[in-house]
Amino acid sequence: MTSPHRSQIETDICIIGAGSGGLSVAAGAAQMGARVVLFERGEMGGDCLNTGCVPSKALLAAGKFAHYGKGHPEMGISGDNDVDFSAVKSHIADVIAGIAPHDSVERFEGLGVTVISEEAQFTSAKVVASRHYEVKARYFVIATGSHPFIPPIDGLDSTPFFTNESIFQSQVKPHHLIIIGGGPIGMEMAQAHARLGCEVTVIEGLKVMGRDDPELTTILRDQLMKEGISIIEGTGVTSCAKVGEEIEVHLADERVIRGSDLLVAVGRRPNISTLNLPAAGVMTNRQGIMTDDRLRTSVKHIFAIGDVAGRHQFTHIAGYHASVIIRNMLFKLPTKISDKAIPWVTYTDPELAHVGMSAEEALSAYGADNIKILNWSLADNDRARAERKTEGVIKVTTTKKGKILGASILAPHAGEMINSWSLALSSGLKISAMASYIAPYPTYGEASKRIAGSYFTETLFSPKMRALVKRLVRL
Secondary structure, eight states: OOOTTSEEEEEEEEEEOOSHHHHHHHHHHHHTTOOEEEEOSSOTTHHHHHTSHHHHHHHHHHHHHHHHTTEEGGGTEEOOOOOOHHHHHHHHHHHHHHHGGGGSHHHHHHTTOEEEOSOOEESSSSEEEOSSEEEEEEEEEEOOOEEEOOOOOBTGGGSOOBOTTTTTTOOSOOSEEEEEOOSHHHHHHHHHHHHTTOEEEEEESSOTTTTSOHHHHHHHHHHHHHTTOEEEESOOEEEEEEETTEEEEEETTSOEEEESEEEEOSOEEEOOTTSOHHHHTOOEETTEEOOOTTOBOSSTTEEEOGGGGTSOOOHHHHHHHHHHHHHHHHSOOOOOOOOTTOEEEEOSSSEEEEEEOOHHHHHHHHOGGGEEEEEEEGGGOHHHHHTTOOOOEEEEEEETTOBEEEEEEEETTHHHHHHHHHHHHHHTOBHHHHHHSOOOSSOTTHHHHHHHHHTTHHHHTSHHHHHHHHHHHTO
16 A cells, blocks of 8 residues: 555565665666666665774785784894784775775766665565565565674673674774684684784684585684684583673583683674565575575565575675676576685685685595595695795596586685686586696696696596506607
């Protein structure tokens, strides 16, 4: 039912959420001629720009400069550095401000998008309403993202703590930062703050970086501990409390960790509570909004993309989802998503990157007799030797016939190195393609060519090959 107090709008596409996914759909659809209405109740750019990818990488960059500003005795370099924590936070704000115009209301209105800075909810499967507007659309796109999950820990509700949504705004340098959660956010923030001069303790109920390859995460954990970060694994948090000027975190093994500040980084949950999805008939589950492989919800003209769709929670996945639904909505192409070549990166130093199947998944799917697991140490890479950054590994899994199944990389530039493996997987290339391209020397990327070449070592240097070469060379 329409309201006489709201302005009525009819459009082709109505998007709820102006994060990376929603903005990608809005920009693409509007520039191709569709009428687009975009709702955003908070800041344009969403979590990635304001409280996630951009500020975290800016903080990590500051930490890296502080760390290497101390010099490198093995290279004959000594140094000294002084960290102005407030200036570091100003650097983060400046980076965000530099990117913000690209995601601004003004830019999108210039593209022809109608931007409404209000919270929106469904009133039916065909209508979305906010305080001052009611929008009827042919298609709807839910791109509302996610928020930090706050675990039900005794005393946490009365204990001051940060999440990724608040820690970048604080101008006060933590004396001792306690981090609950050893996933990507927790480990990135641990290293960044440690390198900026904070004492840091990470508490993880299971294993840190539990989604990634155990061999590589063990090396990364040991490297972070060498930098002075205390990492506690295999025990949960039972309670928290503010005691005087300190925060006390009580563990299940009866230890008590005391610090000045607390960061909670134990995962994220989809933003769906205010959307009134039952009014539209949109089905949900514990992960978020239920979608098919075309990202359609239970109501076929309503799509869900990015974090809210209950799949991988990465900015680049939201952008990928946007491209899929644009083809479905505008060109009527039944385009489906594929999860086989989704990369992810944790931006610690060294970086940890992965794409495709893990070695364990490949073993389960194909069996040990049908796969090959290749390892190549950065200690055998000349660029790594020159920079004295040899604590790293590339691990690649293939079938016995050379089909690439997955790759994991721990290296200073693993996020860049994983791109070639993502391309190989998405293009269906075999390991021979990775072995035959020409890699510039000396680069970290050369290690990808070397590990691909190692697939053929057993065959090339076998007794049968030696005998064949002896015969051929005499012809």
